[in-house]
Amino acid sequence: MSEHKKLYDEVFGLIEKHDDWMSKTINLIASENVSSPAVRSAIVCDFRDRYAEGWPGERVYAGCKYIDQVELITIDLAKxxxxxxxxxxxxxxxxxxxxxxxxxxxEPLDRMMALSIAHGGHISHARKDLGGTAGQIRGHKVRNWIFDDKEFNIDIDASMKQIKDLQEKGDEIKFLLFGGSVFPFPHPVKEFRDIADEYGMTIGYDSAHVSGLIASGFFQDPLREGADMMTTSTHKTLPGPQHAMVLAKEKWADAIKRASFPGLLSNHHLHNVAGLAVALAEMMEFGVEYSKQIMKNAKALAQALHERGWQVIAEHKGFTQSHVVLVDVTETPMKDGATVEENLEDANIVINRNLLPWDKKRGRDYKTPGGIRLGTSEMTRLGMKESEMDAIAEFMTRVVMKGVDVKKIAKEVGEFRKEYQKVHYAFETDTPAYAHLRFK
Ligand SMILES: Cc1ncc(COP(=O)(O)O)c(C=O)c1O
Known part of the structure:
Protein backbone atom coordinates (compact mmCIF):
# COMPACT_ATOMS: atom_id res chain seq x y z
CA MET A 1 0.00 0.00 0.00
CA SER A 2 1.35 3.46 -0.87
CA GLU A 3 2.29 5.90 1.87
CA HIS A 4 -0.46 8.24 0.63
CA LYS A 5 -3.13 5.57 0.73
CA LYS A 6 -2.06 4.74 4.29
CA LEU A 7 -2.50 8.36 5.34
CA TYR A 8 -5.81 8.51 3.46
CA ASP A 9 -7.04 5.47 5.38
CA GLU A 10 -5.66 6.83 8.62
CA VAL A 11 -7.78 9.98 8.29
CA PHE A 12 -10.95 7.92 7.97
CA GLY A 13 -9.86 5.75 10.88
CA LEU A 14 -9.37 8.83 13.07
CA ILE A 15 -12.77 10.24 12.08
CA GLU A 16 -14.36 6.94 13.14
CA LYS A 17 -12.49 7.02 16.45
CA HIS A 18 -13.56 10.60 17.09
CA ASP A 19 -17.22 9.84 16.40
CA ASP A 20 -17.08 6.78 18.62
CA TRP A 21 -15.44 8.79 21.41
CA MET A 22 -18.01 11.62 21.10
CA SER A 23 -20.80 9.07 21.50
CA LYS A 24 -19.29 8.05 24.86
CA THR A 25 -18.39 11.46 26.31
CA ILE A 26 -20.15 14.17 28.25
CA ASN A 27 -19.42 17.27 26.20
CA LEU A 28 -19.85 20.49 28.17
CA ILE A 29 -17.96 22.81 25.83
CA ALA A 30 -20.11 25.95 25.91
CA SER A 31 -19.22 26.99 22.34
CA GLU A 32 -20.15 23.66 20.75
CA ASN A 33 -23.26 21.69 19.90
CA VAL A 34 -24.23 18.70 17.80
CA SER A 35 -26.13 19.44 14.61
CA SER A 36 -29.23 17.49 13.65
CA PRO A 37 -29.17 14.67 11.05
CA ALA A 38 -31.04 17.02 8.69
CA VAL A 39 -28.45 19.79 9.06
CA ARG A 40 -25.66 17.27 8.46
CA SER A 41 -27.46 15.95 5.43
CA ALA A 42 -27.80 19.48 3.98
CA ILE A 43 -24.14 20.42 4.47
CA VAL A 44 -22.87 17.55 2.34
CA CYS A 45 -24.89 18.69 -0.71
CA ASP A 46 -23.27 19.76 -4.00
CA PHE A 47 -23.38 23.43 -2.93
CA ARG A 48 -20.09 22.66 -1.17
CA ASP A 49 -18.32 22.72 -4.56
CA ARG A 50 -19.90 25.93 -5.95
CA TYR A 51 -19.45 29.67 -5.94
CA ALA A 52 -22.14 32.34 -5.63
CA GLU A 53 -20.39 35.68 -5.13
CA GLY A 54 -22.65 38.59 -4.34
CA TRP A 55 -26.29 38.78 -3.20
CA PRO A 56 -29.00 36.32 -4.36
CA GLY A 57 -30.38 37.52 -7.69
CA GLU A 58 -27.33 39.76 -8.25
CA ARG A 59 -24.58 37.14 -8.40
CA VAL A 60 -21.38 37.53 -10.35
CA TYR A 61 -21.34 33.73 -10.93
CA ALA A 62 -23.55 31.55 -13.11
CA GLY A 63 -25.25 28.33 -11.97
CA CYS A 64 -26.87 29.80 -8.87
CA LYS A 65 -30.61 29.48 -9.52
CA TYR A 66 -31.27 26.92 -6.77
CA ILE A 67 -28.54 28.24 -4.50
CA ASP A 68 -30.22 31.66 -4.66
CA GLN A 69 -33.57 30.23 -3.64
CA VAL A 70 -32.02 28.46 -0.65
CA GLU A 71 -30.14 31.58 0.42
CA LEU A 72 -33.34 33.67 0.19
CA ILE A 73 -35.15 31.12 2.37
CA THR A 74 -32.27 31.28 4.87
CA ILE A 75 -32.43 35.09 4.96
CA ASP A 76 -36.19 34.99 5.39
CA LEU A 77 -36.01 32.48 8.25
CA ALA A 78 -33.22 34.44 9.97
CA LYS A 79 -35.21 37.70 9.76
CA GLU A 107 -13.44 53.49 9.84
CA PRO A 108 -10.07 51.81 10.45
CA LEU A 109 -8.38 53.04 13.67
CA ASP A 110 -11.71 54.16 15.25
CA ARG A 111 -12.08 53.53 18.96
CA MET A 112 -14.48 50.99 20.43
CA MET A 113 -15.53 49.52 23.77
CA ALA A 114 -15.54 45.74 24.36
CA LEU A 115 -15.19 43.26 27.20
CA SER A 116 -11.65 42.16 28.06
CA ILE A 117 -10.97 38.45 27.62
CA ALA A 118 -10.67 37.89 31.38
CA HIS A 119 -14.17 39.35 31.71
CA GLY A 120 -15.64 37.15 28.99
CA GLY A 121 -14.73 38.98 25.77
CA HIS A 122 -13.64 37.09 22.65
CA ILE A 123 -10.26 37.42 20.94
CA SER A 124 -12.05 38.91 17.90
CA HIS A 125 -12.98 41.88 20.15
CA ALA A 126 -9.47 42.43 21.42
CA ARG A 127 -6.56 44.86 21.09
CA LYS A 128 -3.65 44.62 18.68
CA ASP A 129 -1.01 43.78 21.32
CA LEU A 130 -3.08 40.70 22.25
CA GLY A 131 -3.34 39.70 18.59
CA GLY A 132 -7.07 40.50 18.66
CA THR A 133 -9.01 40.79 15.41
CA ALA A 134 -10.39 44.29 16.14
CA GLY A 135 -6.93 45.71 16.86
CA GLN A 136 -4.69 43.63 14.64
CA ILE A 137 -6.80 43.47 11.48
CA ARG A 138 -8.85 46.68 11.63
CA GLY A 139 -6.54 48.87 13.73
CA HIS A 140 -9.29 49.69 16.22
CA LYS A 141 -8.24 51.07 19.58
CA VAL A 142 -10.12 48.91 22.06
CA ARG A 143 -11.06 50.19 25.50
CA ASN A 144 -12.48 47.63 27.90
CA TRP A 145 -15.76 47.90 29.74
CA ILE A 146 -15.28 48.39 33.46
CA PHE A 147 -16.48 45.19 35.05
CA ASP A 148 -18.24 44.48 38.32
CA ASP A 149 -16.73 41.16 39.45
CA LYS A 150 -19.40 40.52 42.04
CA GLU A 151 -22.35 41.11 39.69
CA PHE A 152 -20.37 39.42 36.93
CA ASN A 153 -21.46 42.09 34.46
CA ILE A 154 -20.50 45.45 32.97
CA ASP A 155 -20.40 48.19 35.62
CA ILE A 156 -22.88 50.62 34.07
CA ASP A 157 -22.10 53.79 36.06
CA ALA A 158 -18.31 53.41 35.96
CA SER A 159 -18.33 52.54 32.24
CA MET A 160 -20.66 55.44 31.44
CA LYS A 161 -18.30 57.82 33.26
CA GLN A 162 -15.32 56.32 31.44
CA ILE A 163 -16.97 56.95 28.06
CA LYS A 164 -17.86 60.55 28.97
CA ASP A 165 -14.32 61.21 30.23
CA LEU A 166 -12.83 59.79 27.04
CA GLN A 167 -15.15 61.91 24.86
CA GLU A 168 -14.16 65.02 26.78
CA LYS A 169 -10.47 64.19 26.37
CA GLY A 170 -11.03 63.89 22.62
CA ASP A 171 -10.62 60.09 22.61
CA GLU A 172 -13.94 59.64 20.87
CA ILE A 173 -15.51 56.19 21.11
CA LYS A 174 -17.35 55.23 17.92
CA PHE A 175 -18.66 51.77 18.71
CA LEU A 176 -20.00 49.98 21.78
CA LEU A 177 -19.70 46.22 21.63
CA PHE A 178 -21.70 43.99 23.94
CA GLY A 179 -21.71 40.21 24.17
CA GLY A 180 -18.87 37.74 24.59
CA SER A 181 -17.77 34.19 25.17
CA VAL A 182 -18.67 34.00 28.84
CA PHE A 183 -21.65 36.00 29.93
CA PRO A 184 -24.14 34.25 32.14
CA PHE A 185 -26.21 37.44 32.58
CA PRO A 186 -27.70 39.79 29.95
CA HIS A 187 -25.63 42.84 29.08
CA PRO A 188 -26.93 46.39 29.68
CA VAL A 189 -27.64 47.33 26.06
CA LYS A 190 -30.67 49.57 26.62
CA GLU A 191 -28.86 51.45 29.38
CA PHE A 192 -26.28 52.68 26.83
CA ARG A 193 -28.64 53.64 23.97
CA ASP A 194 -29.03 57.26 25.11
CA ILE A 195 -25.31 57.91 25.46
CA ALA A 196 -24.75 56.24 22.08
CA ASP A 197 -27.27 58.65 20.54
CA GLU A 198 -25.79 61.63 22.36
CA TYR A 199 -22.29 60.98 20.99
CA GLY A 200 -23.24 59.36 17.66
CA MET A 201 -21.95 55.89 18.58
CA THR A 202 -23.11 52.63 17.00
CA ILE A 203 -24.07 49.67 19.19
CA GLY A 204 -23.08 46.14 18.20
CA TYR A 205 -23.83 42.88 20.01
CA ASP A 206 -21.93 39.63 19.55
CA SER A 207 -24.53 36.96 20.27
CA ALA A 208 -22.37 34.00 19.18
CA HIS A 209 -22.94 32.11 22.42
CA VAL A 210 -26.49 33.05 23.27
CA SER A 211 -28.18 33.45 19.90
CA GLY A 212 -30.21 30.24 20.24
CA LEU A 213 -31.58 31.56 23.52
CA ILE A 214 -32.26 34.99 21.98
CA ALA A 215 -34.02 33.40 18.99
CA SER A 216 -36.34 31.60 21.41
CA GLY A 217 -37.25 34.80 23.27
CA PHE A 218 -35.01 34.25 26.29
CA PHE A 219 -31.96 35.95 27.76
CA GLN A 220 -32.33 39.38 26.11
CA ASP A 221 -33.43 40.94 22.83
CA PRO A 222 -30.54 43.17 21.71
CA LEU A 223 -32.13 44.51 18.51
CA ARG A 224 -35.17 45.71 20.49
CA GLU A 225 -33.01 47.00 23.36
CA GLY A 226 -31.08 49.37 21.13
CA ALA A 227 -28.38 47.41 19.28
CA ASP A 228 -27.91 48.56 15.68
CA MET A 229 -26.51 45.22 14.62
CA MET A 230 -25.91 41.78 16.04
CA THR A 231 -23.53 39.06 14.91
CA THR A 232 -23.70 35.40 15.67
CA SER A 233 -21.94 32.22 14.82
CA THR A 234 -24.53 29.57 14.12
CA HIS A 235 -23.22 26.51 15.94
CA LYS A 236 -23.37 27.19 19.65
CA THR A 237 -26.77 27.51 21.39
CA LEU A 238 -28.13 27.87 17.85
CA PRO A 239 -27.39 24.30 16.74
CA GLY A 240 -26.56 24.81 13.07
CA PRO A 241 -23.48 24.26 10.92
CA GLN A 242 -20.22 26.16 11.52
CA HIS A 243 -21.17 29.46 9.88
CA ALA A 244 -22.36 32.95 10.92
CA MET A 245 -24.79 35.81 10.29
CA VAL A 246 -25.14 39.54 10.78
CA LEU A 247 -28.63 40.74 11.77
CA ALA A 248 -29.34 44.46 11.72
CA LYS A 249 -31.61 47.42 11.35
CA GLU A 250 -32.35 48.11 7.66
CA LYS A 251 -30.28 51.29 7.59
CA TRP A 252 -27.12 49.18 7.96
CA ALA A 253 -28.00 46.77 5.14
CA ASP A 254 -25.88 48.30 2.35
CA ALA A 255 -22.80 48.77 4.51
CA ILE A 256 -22.97 45.19 5.84
CA LYS A 257 -23.59 43.70 2.39
CA ARG A 258 -20.60 45.57 0.97
CA ALA A 259 -18.40 44.53 3.90
CA SER A 260 -19.27 40.85 3.34
CA PHE A 261 -18.82 41.01 -0.42
CA PRO A 262 -16.58 42.15 -1.96
CA GLY A 263 -14.91 43.03 1.36
CA LEU A 264 -14.47 39.79 3.24
CA LEU A 265 -15.77 36.86 1.24
CA SER A 266 -15.47 35.32 -2.17
CA ASN A 267 -17.20 31.95 -1.76
CA HIS A 268 -19.30 31.83 1.37
CA HIS A 269 -19.58 28.08 2.04
CA LEU A 270 -22.94 27.62 0.35
CA HIS A 271 -23.49 24.15 1.78
CA ASN A 272 -23.45 25.70 5.24
CA VAL A 273 -26.04 28.28 4.15
CA ALA A 274 -28.28 25.32 3.24
CA GLY A 275 -27.54 23.69 6.61
CA LEU A 276 -28.30 26.96 8.34
CA ALA A 277 -31.73 27.16 6.67
CA VAL A 278 -32.54 23.72 8.07
CA ALA A 279 -31.29 24.65 11.54
CA LEU A 280 -33.31 27.88 11.53
CA ALA A 281 -36.47 25.99 10.51
CA GLU A 282 -35.85 23.53 13.36
CA MET A 283 -35.39 26.41 15.78
CA MET A 284 -38.68 27.98 14.63
CA GLU A 285 -40.38 24.69 15.45
CA PHE A 286 -38.55 23.41 18.53
CA GLY A 287 -36.44 26.36 19.74
CA VAL A 288 -38.53 27.50 22.69
CA GLU A 289 -38.69 24.07 24.29
CA TYR A 290 -34.99 23.43 23.58
CA SER A 291 -33.73 26.78 24.91
CA LYS A 292 -35.89 26.55 28.02
CA GLN A 293 -34.33 23.17 28.84
CA ILE A 294 -30.77 24.42 28.14
CA MET A 295 -31.28 27.17 30.70
CA LYS A 296 -32.95 24.89 33.26
CA ASN A 297 -30.08 22.44 32.84
CA ALA A 298 -27.44 25.14 33.34
CA LYS A 299 -29.07 26.20 36.61
CA ALA A 300 -29.44 22.57 37.69
CA LEU A 301 -25.79 21.78 36.90
CA ALA A 302 -24.64 24.88 38.81
CA GLN A 303 -26.80 24.00 41.80
CA ALA A 304 -25.67 20.35 41.82
CA LEU A 305 -22.00 21.40 41.74
CA HIS A 306 -22.58 24.02 44.44
CA GLU A 307 -24.20 21.41 46.69
CA ARG A 308 -21.11 19.23 46.24
CA GLY A 309 -18.77 21.98 47.42
CA TRP A 310 -17.72 23.56 44.11
CA GLN A 311 -17.29 27.36 44.00
CA VAL A 312 -19.75 28.24 41.27
CA ILE A 313 -19.69 31.96 40.49
CA ALA A 314 -22.63 34.31 41.13
CA GLU A 315 -24.50 32.16 43.63
CA HIS A 316 -26.41 35.25 44.84
CA LYS A 317 -27.74 35.75 41.30
CA GLY A 318 -28.84 32.14 40.81
CA PHE A 319 -25.52 31.24 39.08
CA THR A 320 -26.61 31.83 35.48
CA GLN A 321 -29.38 32.95 33.13
CA SER A 322 -27.82 31.37 30.04
CA HIS A 323 -26.28 28.03 29.00
CA VAL A 324 -23.01 28.83 30.76
CA VAL A 325 -21.79 27.93 34.23
CA LEU A 326 -18.49 29.31 35.49
CA VAL A 327 -16.61 27.72 38.36
CA ASP A 328 -13.57 28.86 40.35
CA VAL A 329 -11.58 25.65 40.88
CA THR A 330 -8.63 27.05 42.84
CA GLU A 331 -9.99 25.61 46.12
CA THR A 332 -10.38 22.10 44.67
CA PRO A 333 -7.60 19.52 45.14
CA MET A 334 -6.58 20.14 41.49
CA LYS A 335 -6.15 23.91 42.04
CA ASP A 336 -6.35 25.15 38.43
CA GLY A 337 -8.53 24.96 35.34
CA ALA A 338 -5.93 23.23 33.18
CA THR A 339 -5.47 20.30 35.57
CA VAL A 340 -9.23 19.94 35.97
CA GLU A 341 -9.68 20.06 32.17
CA GLU A 342 -7.02 17.37 31.62
CA ASN A 343 -8.33 14.99 34.27
CA LEU A 344 -11.95 15.36 33.22
CA GLU A 345 -11.01 14.69 29.60
CA ASP A 346 -9.34 11.44 30.70
CA ALA A 347 -12.66 10.61 32.36
CA ASN A 348 -14.48 11.37 29.06
CA ILE A 349 -15.92 14.65 30.32
CA VAL A 350 -14.94 17.48 27.98
CA ILE A 351 -14.88 21.01 29.40
CA ASN A 352 -12.84 24.24 28.93
CA ARG A 353 -10.40 25.85 31.31
CA ASN A 354 -11.31 29.54 31.66
CA LEU A 355 -9.65 32.72 32.84
CA LEU A 356 -11.55 34.43 35.67
CA PRO A 357 -11.80 38.21 36.17
CA TRP A 358 -9.71 38.01 39.34
CA ASP A 359 -7.04 35.64 37.91
CA LYS A 360 -4.62 38.34 36.79
CA LYS A 361 -4.34 39.64 40.36
CA ARG A 362 -3.53 36.06 41.46
CA GLY A 363 -0.72 35.84 38.88
CA ARG A 364 -2.60 33.37 36.70
CA ASP A 365 -2.85 33.37 32.92
CA TYR A 366 -4.79 31.37 30.31
CA LYS A 367 -2.42 28.37 30.62
CA THR A 368 -3.33 27.66 34.23
CA PRO A 369 -6.38 29.82 34.90
CA GLY A 370 -8.47 29.59 38.04
CA GLY A 371 -11.70 28.67 36.33
CA ILE A 372 -13.60 26.24 34.16
CA ARG A 373 -16.48 27.02 31.82
CA LEU A 374 -19.33 24.55 31.35
CA GLY A 375 -22.18 24.72 28.84
CA THR A 376 -25.33 22.63 28.65
CA SER A 377 -26.36 23.02 24.97
CA GLU A 378 -25.07 19.73 23.59
CA MET A 379 -26.15 17.42 26.40
CA THR A 380 -29.60 19.07 26.43
CA ARG A 381 -29.85 18.37 22.71
CA LEU A 382 -29.35 14.68 23.47
CA GLY A 383 -32.40 14.74 25.72
CA MET A 384 -30.80 15.27 29.12
CA LYS A 385 -32.75 17.04 31.84
CA GLU A 386 -32.13 18.23 35.42
CA SER A 387 -31.58 14.76 36.92
CA GLU A 388 -28.86 14.03 34.34
CA MET A 389 -27.18 17.32 35.32
CA ASP A 390 -27.04 16.01 38.86
CA ALA A 391 -25.42 12.80 37.63
CA ILE A 392 -22.85 14.82 35.64
CA ALA A 393 -22.01 16.92 38.72
CA GLU A 394 -21.47 13.69 40.63
CA PHE A 395 -19.08 12.31 37.96
CA MET A 396 -17.13 15.57 38.02
CA THR A 397 -16.98 15.58 41.81
CA ARG A 398 -15.65 12.03 41.96
CA VAL A 399 -12.85 12.93 39.51
CA VAL A 400 -11.85 16.35 40.82
CA MET A 401 -12.77 16.34 44.52
CA LYS A 402 -12.44 12.67 45.41
CA GLY A 403 -9.62 11.57 43.09
CA VAL A 404 -11.46 8.46 41.83
CA ASP A 405 -9.56 6.68 39.03
CA VAL A 406 -10.36 8.46 35.74
CA LYS A 407 -10.44 5.18 33.79
CA LYS A 408 -13.18 3.88 36.07
CA ILE A 409 -15.20 7.09 35.62
CA ALA A 410 -14.65 7.04 31.83
CA LYS A 411 -16.26 3.59 31.71
CA GLU A 412 -19.19 4.72 33.82
CA VAL A 413 -19.63 7.82 31.66
CA GLY A 414 -19.75 5.58 28.57
CA GLU A 415 -22.52 3.51 30.20
CA PHE A 416 -24.42 6.65 31.24
CA ARG A 417 -24.21 8.03 27.68
CA LYS A 418 -25.72 4.88 26.10
CA GLU A 419 -29.25 6.18 26.61
CA TYR A 420 -28.54 9.55 24.98
CA GLN A 421 -27.57 8.84 21.40
CA LYS A 422 -30.19 10.73 19.40
CA VAL A 423 -30.64 14.40 18.66
CA HIS A 424 -33.86 15.85 20.11
CA TYR A 425 -35.69 19.07 19.16
CA ALA A 426 -35.38 18.24 15.42
CA PHE A 427 -37.66 17.04 12.60
CA GLU A 428 -35.62 13.87 12.02
CA THR A 429 -34.42 12.08 15.11
CA ASP A 430 -33.67 8.51 13.99
CA THR A 431 -30.05 8.83 12.84
CA PRO A 432 -27.62 8.58 15.77
CA ALA A 433 -26.20 11.94 16.86
CA TYR A 434 -22.59 11.03 16.09
CA ALA A 435 -23.08 8.73 13.10
CA HIS A 436 -20.61 9.37 10.32
CA LEU A 437 -22.44 9.89 6.98
CA ARG A 438 -20.50 7.74 4.52
CA PHE A 439 -20.26 8.01 0.76
CA LYS A 440 -17.48 5.52 0.14
C1 LIG B 1 -18.36 35.75 21.45
C2 LIG B 1 -17.73 35.05 20.29
N1 LIG B 1 -17.62 35.70 19.13
C3 LIG B 1 -17.07 35.12 18.06
C4 LIG B 1 -16.60 33.83 18.12
C5 LIG B 1 -15.95 33.23 16.93
O1 LIG B 1 -16.82 32.44 16.25
P1 LIG B 1 -16.26 31.47 15.09
O2 LIG B 1 -15.52 30.40 15.79
O3 LIG B 1 -17.49 31.04 14.40
O4 LIG B 1 -15.35 32.32 14.24
C6 LIG B 1 -16.69 33.10 19.31
C7 LIG B 1 -16.21 31.70 19.36
O5 LIG B 1 -16.32 30.98 20.26
C8 LIG B 1 -17.27 33.73 20.43
O6 LIG B 1 -17.35 33.10 21.60
Missing part, protein backbone atom coordinates in the same frame (compact mmCIF):
# COMPACT_ATOMS: atom_id res chain seq x y z
CA UNK A 80 -38.31 35.98 11.15
CA UNK A 81 -36.55 34.14 13.94
CA UNK A 82 -34.71 37.24 15.19
CA UNK A 83 -37.40 39.77 14.17
CA UNK A 84 -34.63 41.53 12.27
CA UNK A 85 -35.12 44.02 9.44
CA UNK A 86 -32.01 42.73 7.67
CA UNK A 87 -29.95 39.51 7.67
CA UNK A 88 -26.72 38.69 5.88
CA UNK A 89 -26.20 34.92 6.09
CA UNK A 90 -22.91 34.84 4.21
CA UNK A 91 -20.19 35.31 6.86
CA UNK A 92 -18.47 31.95 7.21
CA UNK A 93 -17.65 32.29 10.92
CA UNK A 94 -18.27 34.46 13.95
CA UNK A 95 -14.92 36.19 13.54
CA UNK A 96 -15.74 37.07 9.92
CA UNK A 97 -19.20 38.32 10.98
CA UNK A 98 -17.53 40.55 13.58
CA UNK A 99 -15.16 41.88 10.92
CA UNK A 100 -18.16 42.66 8.70
CA UNK A 101 -19.81 44.47 11.63
CA UNK A 102 -16.67 46.53 12.41
CA UNK A 103 -16.21 47.36 8.73
CA UNK A 104 -19.82 48.50 8.37
CA UNK A 105 -19.84 50.57 11.55
CA UNK A 106 -16.35 52.06 11.77
Missing amino acids: KLYKAEFADVRPISGVVANLAMYTAAM
